[in-house]
Amino acid sequence: MANQIPFLSGFFFLFNEIRLISRSKLALISIFLPVLATVLGLNAIDYTNERSLMGLAKTSFTVALGPAQYAAIAGSLLFAVLTLMLLSKDHRQNSTSLLNTSCNYSQLLVFRTAAILSLGIFTVVLGSIALYAVQVFVLEIPFDPGVSLSSLLVITLAGIFFTVLICSGLYMITENLDISFLVYCILFFMSIGSSNYPLKWVQTSAVMYSDFGGIPPVFKFVLYNRLLWIFVSTGIFTFGLLCRRRYESNLVLSLKLNAKQLWIPFLVLLLLGASLLVYINEPYISRNDSVFETDLKVNENVKLTHVSSNVQFFPVNQSLSARVLYEFEKEVGTEYIDFVTNPGLHINRLIVNGVEAPASYKIIEGTDRIRLGVPAESRNVTIDISYAGSLKSPFVPGFPGYISEESIYLLENSHWIFEPLTGSNEMIGIEGSVTAPKNLVMVVPGKLTGVLEEHDRKTWEYSALSNDFSPGVFAGNYAVKKLLAGNTEIEFYYSPKHRAYIEALGIKNYLINIVSYYEKNIGSYPYQEYPLKIVESSIYKTGGHSTLNIVTVSEYVFNRELDRKIGGDSDSLSPDPTFLEDTFVGDMNLLAHEIAHQWWGTGVLVEENSPWSSEGLADYLAYKYVTDEFGSYASAYFLAMWRGGVDSMENSYYYANPKMLENLPEKQRQKYDMEARKVELYSKMPLLLLRAEELLGEESFFIELSDVYAEYRFKPLSYEEFLSSIGLSEAELDENPVKGGGTEAEITAEEGAVFDE
Template identity: 20%
Template sequence: MKSDMNFTKTLAMRIISFLAIFISSCTGAFAQNWDWGGPIDPLQAKMKIRHYRLELELLPETQSIQGSNTITFSAEEKLDTLRFQLINEYEISKVLMDGKEVKFTHEKDLLDIIPVDCTCDQVQIFYGGKNPIAQNPPWTGGFTWEKDLLDNHWMGLSSQGEGGKIFMPALDHPSSEPSEGVDLIFTAPKPYFVASNGRLIESQEVGQKMRYHWQTGYPISNYNINFTLGIFHEEKLDFTSVSGEVIPMQVWVLQENRAKVKELLELLKISTETQEKYFGPFPFSEDKIAVVETPYLGMEHQTINAYGNNFQFVPMGKVKYDWLLHHELGHEWWGNKVTVSDWADMWIHEGLTAYGDWLFFWEHGGPEAYFAKVKAESRNVPHAKPVVSPPNSTEEEAYHPEIYTKGALVIHALRGVLGDELFFPAIKAFVMDERFTYLNQVTTRDFTDFIQSYTGKDLKGFFDLYLYTTSIPKLKVSKKGKEGYVISLQGIDFEMPLEIETSEGVQRAPVGKKGIEVKSKTPPVVDPQGWLMLSR
């Protein structure tokens, strides 16, 4: 019995020790909720970011980073405190302004810097430490460190739900984008490559290391700043945009997948051509169109989308389709070019991008494939939350499945209400309008007001119903006389155009709660193609 007790005690202590190590490693990854958005900090509201210069050494053996971020900013008044975000898992060694070390505090993921008495518009922050490890990328983000089949290190970064503070000091709010872009300089051991945003300005050997300098002059959201490390095979071509510009198109995949890279590049070309047809020229022509294979499913990162869909290409008409490749590419227009400043309006990013996915079905599979896709997706909408969240929402509050599917269904319904001759020009006009692109971030009201102004249609009731409530109209069909039927939409105080199929053919008429009467020898079929979200 004593021997059994000692064994049990030893086993229990080993389990406790293992759990302690495991928990310790996990808490290094996610000690707290790194949500972002919400009301902007009053101190940060006084400052605008002009440029980030991020210089990092990536250390695969220790899964850590070491380096600095130089932040160029502007402010209309002299600031007593510069406030940035950086998670406390990193240690800050020093902060420089005007070549001098300045005082700072770093607590609760906030970095407060006391500026020197100068007219400086720049601060350099030196920091480093072990990377926070992603628990469920990309939905719960961080760094993902894996090994490829050749036992090489392979690292991906995802941070849509956490913001840039998990890898760099930043003014970490969705309304803040560096107006003059970013310089991204990475050092890694040979023979590793680091793929990142913008164009590769320089590759340089530094002893047993490689140094890569990427640069973009476009504004960019913090979570779109990204870098992926690995040993990759590259394929590229020159893509001729509908604008006439020739843009580099590049794909990086692991060496083990090099046999699939040419087909992936061809699919990227087809997807880009399809997106351009409906949404206009590729928005970042001075940079590149590119994807890099990542050790997680994927994410939109401006000009360097993450791809981890295992080359699941499916036939679509005369071409092939990769849903993840096409979806993340669509964010170059909806999310990267057209950007919201408040996560409350995140559906503009996800709903319009998801609708762009459905347009691939329309373009290459035809109407039958398109309507089958819409019908399948509409089954998955619980109408549990409004598509638009309350003002000053955090990412966690605003991010839910309906911003994708119901958001896309709203756009599909808008097409049904307007007709193709108005719908497609209106959507393209919005995404091409300089008032709503790049640094000029948008709200839901910007979008809805523009569509109404452009089309000359009063759509307030439509938008208010489908975007701001969880209600949907109830379709009511009542028999009247021998061949008469009364069709109405209950629960709304406005009218929507409905297609009604009768024994005489298909007619289109505005219908509201008062209803309209139709004649038919057979029961009428209302909205046969499923343009509107209706309770039947």
């Protein structure tokens, strides 16, 4: 029987292995390069080449994820090579047989693996020190150890640990350096390219942490991923021990010999079962989420008339509980009503027309919807639903909704309030209350009717009349500024962290200018009885969103570098002209686009029928505002971007040969359809509107738009009705579309790249 390594001697053996490994050049490279990658990751924002992130302010949050991600990639690859080279050295030196007879070779491999893991710990510690020194003393960025160190430990160190265990296991299974490295590389690149967050064991799906919303909304995904890969990597390593060759035996015989130590196969099965259990029971993502489905069948025989809700938020647990009362009018004979739910929220109680009906609904298989039975003979139906739980999302990290201690972000399509798939009367009565910790400032739809405070929690009460059921609520540590644009009250909710930038750039004045421009050219703000609420949101939801009297815009619009873009004394800062012509104009265009949706999208329900949609109208109006505010040179980029996207789409093979789309795999066809639809809605339609402007003249076209807005306010508007109202035909708009000018169209060559795939 092979000699056991005494327990006490094991420490000396481990120390000796660490000393021997650390002398090698490969080990020194494996330590130095991840440390260098940690420091380089501080500029990860700049390396993304994302237009929206250009000039983003570097804070302890926005720079924390980059170093961990960069170091994780470098560390994983280098430690894979180091692990495989060290474990294979006995085989390459033909000393395996001698070691098998002189000691417990399994223990030797375990200690050698532990020595490599120790170097991984040293690498991350050294990287942390270098990160702190460069971040604080060179770049002068505040250092938050709770954010930066937790990322390095959970992402970088864990990635290195997983790599070492996986490579050790693979080598013991195959006893072949080349095959082991090849299999590892396959796993590595699958992780890098995967859209399924549990499989991304090297990195995480998030680009950066939010300076406004903190790390909890994405960090829970990282932690769950790490839990899964603790089991997977340990399982691969343990299976490697089970497969380790014994006395020059082949794989089958070695398996039989090793299996006699019953704890090894038992542990392999246990870890395999744990891995499957954790993967199958992933708690945060719903693949059946209908957030992207725009053609859900609506039962027009039922009309929603009123909704009353009481919702309590528990940010520490990232959960909520709700009681919602719906009132409907329906035709006799209608036997059910469908609701879109959130799969993370579970129904506790259901009352229909005052009678408790726990078994009157069923889940529609393969969807996030339920079908609720109602009395067929009744014309009026009330449904009282109580539910609770934690929200699930369709993907990571672009959330339609999340709840955390720092902020709450709930769009209507997160279905925090279940959505009935019914028609509606001209206006729906919406009222309710939301309760949350009093340190948060809640932004509620419609009009705030009261605020109650009890102990450490506050309740915000609200009411509204809306032509559409699209309630959203948002919360954060907001500062609030009240503004006035003509007769429209504006409430601007923003993070106090970003006050200096907002004031230096005069963003409050631009908000007034945007609203004033639309009121002058289109008509009065549709919800004059409610304030227009402009709300800063976290970077986890990029871009912006517009719903009933609330516009949310991602934090990067309000959180760019001040020192690099603006010069002079801090009390008299002024925008740098170069910056004004580039990123800032794009930010104001985004704001103008989302605010335009208050007129076209909520004020007028624009029926989507490609290319016709509210997106094209919002893009067109934002372009007109930017041209008016900053000049035609500043807005030329958007015109060129539209034209480049449309040209690329129209010159693509599948656009000219639509029947050939049937030959594409379903995923590729869906991708093409989605990109083509995006170009039609966001690029082709604004060009068609510019063509209408050319035909009618700018002044006349705005008069026509104003008349259409007045006629269809709070009503649905189809493309045919729009064309009839302005006195033009579809053929006239399609003929001689507006062309983008200058070489700026070349900027957008990448816009249509997908169509050539």
